[in-house]
């Protein structure tokens with residue numbers, strides 16, 4: 001029997017339980033949509049069926065429409081491949097049926113899954129089930145009536161909040177604001193749902209059609225006020241993508257002309273969005289992110305992750321405290337080691353502050369914080385290390401210090417213990433040079449702030465054992481990070497790819513381009529902040545500490561600038577001391593500081609790179625390209641050297657580690673949308689003008705010459721290439 005199917009069981013109580021079976025998340029694939037129609041038709045025709053309970057197999061209700069359908073439509077441009085799940089399925093088959101349906105929700109009801117449930121006449125759920133309409137995060141709008149039914153069930157303000165932020169709720173909260181009608185334990189879920197469905201059929205409970213409700217919408221003027229606020233919020237949080245405004249358009253249509261008109265508008269905007277470049281980028285990132293968990297010779301060789309019960313962290317600075325926060329929040333006991341009790345206390349305070357800020361933001365409850373804190377134990381020596389399964393070293397980027405720490409922990413820890421380093425740049429072979437445990441050495445490169453940023457770059461050497469890689473991937477997932485496995489080189493995948501980003505920006509300043517204009521251009525492109533504000537925020541020490549590693553490793557293609565050194569010399573330390581390129585005042589947005597201009601002038605005089613001593617004139621587009629094309633060029637080297645397993649890993653890493661705009665699909669995907677030959681030509685032009693920093697790599701040159709995408713790692717084996725040869 002095929003795994004993907006819909007089944008129906010009719011009980012002696014005259015309730016038909018219709019079950020979606022499509023592991024792992026019961027996505028609405030085409031056979032499921034067809035199966036639902038078929039089983040509903042059967043249930044309607046059978047005289048022994050009075051009511052229906054709709055549910056999903058394996059503890060999950062439904063993860064939404066099968067996103068592969070979107071990918072197929074985008075590939076072919078054939079919109080007719082999209083099933084009409086809104087009117088044909090939810091309205092005609094479920095909502096307007098002569099027999100009532102109750103959704104029995106467990107695990108999750110996301111996107112089309114929640115929309116199916118909202119089309120039912122009532123919803124019963126287990127308390128912790130996750131409910132959300134995350135379609136906007138995929139670049140589409142809910143297409144099965146979510147824009148209409150959610151506001152009618154939970155009220156407009158809550159619906160707009162859930163939609164614009166793709167925010168999920170757990171069912172017991174959903175019950176409070178009307179999304180769910182009853183909560184039941186997993187054991188009682190079906191029993192309660194069957195009873196509820198029968199009671200509707202027998203008119204002992206109301207037969208509610210959500211699409212027809214208006215009681216939660218408020219007055220017209222209230223609704224328009226909420227919509228206007230929603231539109232302003234959308235402009236702020238999603239300025240470069242269309243789906244947020246489109247979603248509000250569909251809601252507005254429903255408020256003006258009724259739910260059914262709203263459904264038609266929703267269907268129209270859904271179709272308009274699906275083949276847009278931003279939606280394609282977001283869907284690419286969705287699948288690319290899932291692909292990172294498949295690592296050849298690690299996840300496909302039958303080994304199982306070992307349990308990591310206790311972790312030790314060495315060095316409780318900014319990174320160490322962030323990593324510790326992430327671990328304890330996810331129930332892993334942590335030993336924190338520092339060299340003296342002052343530093344230790346400082347670190348413990350930082351962790352407490354991290355937790356408090358998460359509570360303040362509403363990400364965690366005080367109870368959870370109070371449960372997490374006792375999982376921390378501060379230590380000043382290695383005596384507790386005999387009981388740990390993993391050590392994460394997070395001290396300053398100093399080779400000799402790291403080497404001696406690794407030699408010490410080799411003696412102090414049990415033989416199975418994993419030795420991870422959070423270095424962001426140093427070659428792992430060098431870090432572990434003084435040990436005999438090369439197979440246990442691995443990079444656990446977190447991004448700052450480590451308890452917030454989602455990427456975990458897992459760096460393996462040719463000696464790291466698959467078991468150790470798998471264990472760290474599992475720890476990463478446990479603490480809700482996205483682990484991307486990369487190879488060992490200076491800067492690894494992310495910092496290596498992006499080192500030209502800052503250098504190019506500084507070079508542009510030396511060429512006479514306004515520093516704050518550069519930041520504005522880069523932010524408008526979609527980065528959360530420009531390169532100079534980023535430098536302010538991440539601290540100048542980092543920039544100064546890693547500069548030489550890059551200069552040594554990538555000799556001949558780095559650009560020196562004295563800007564950061566001069567800033568420090570003039571008493572500026574970035575956000576740390578409130579004075580960087582910007583001024584930082586408590587409770588206020590950073591303001592460009594015009595008094596930085598003399599420092600910039602001094603830097604320009606020293607660099608002396610302006611042609612004829614005059615500032616160059618560049619368009620915003622040229623500024624953007626001169627910053628990002630060198631990054632693409634380095635990404636090509638990363639691909640050529642096999643630092644990442646597949647090009648899409650670098651897309652995910654750039655989005656999650658550098659906040660490259662996800663709707664542009666990641667650095668390689670974006671570069672392919674620009675075209676390898678155009679990037680190559682521009683880089684060649686700048687090489688002639690400004691030198692080898694811009695020189696196209698052989699990988700880029702080859703693809704540009706052959707007109708191939710950069711994401712195609714193996715040219716000779718590609719079918720396109722063969723077809724051309």
Ligand SMILES: C[C@H](O)CC(=O)SCCNC(=O)CCNC(=O)[C@H](O)C(C)(C)COP(=O)(O)OP(=O)(O)OC[C@H]1O[C@@H](n2cnc3c(N)ncnc32)[C@H](O)[C@@H]1OP(=O)(O)O
Nearest residue numbers: 025027063064065066067068110111112134142143144290
């Ligand atoms: C018309 C409608 O309005 C439009 C829609 O419904 S659009 C879809 C809306 N739904 C979503 O956005 C949910 C997307 N999925 C997720 O967020 C997460 O996968 C999840 C929370 C469901 C599960 O997360 P997790 O347990 O970490 O597992 P994860 O690795 O992400 O997914 C497991 C597998 O299910 C697949 N999957 C998850 N949701 C899917 C979906 N909606 N369609 C197709 N495949 C899906 C993943 O691609 C992955 O496949 P793989 O094993 O072959 O790589």
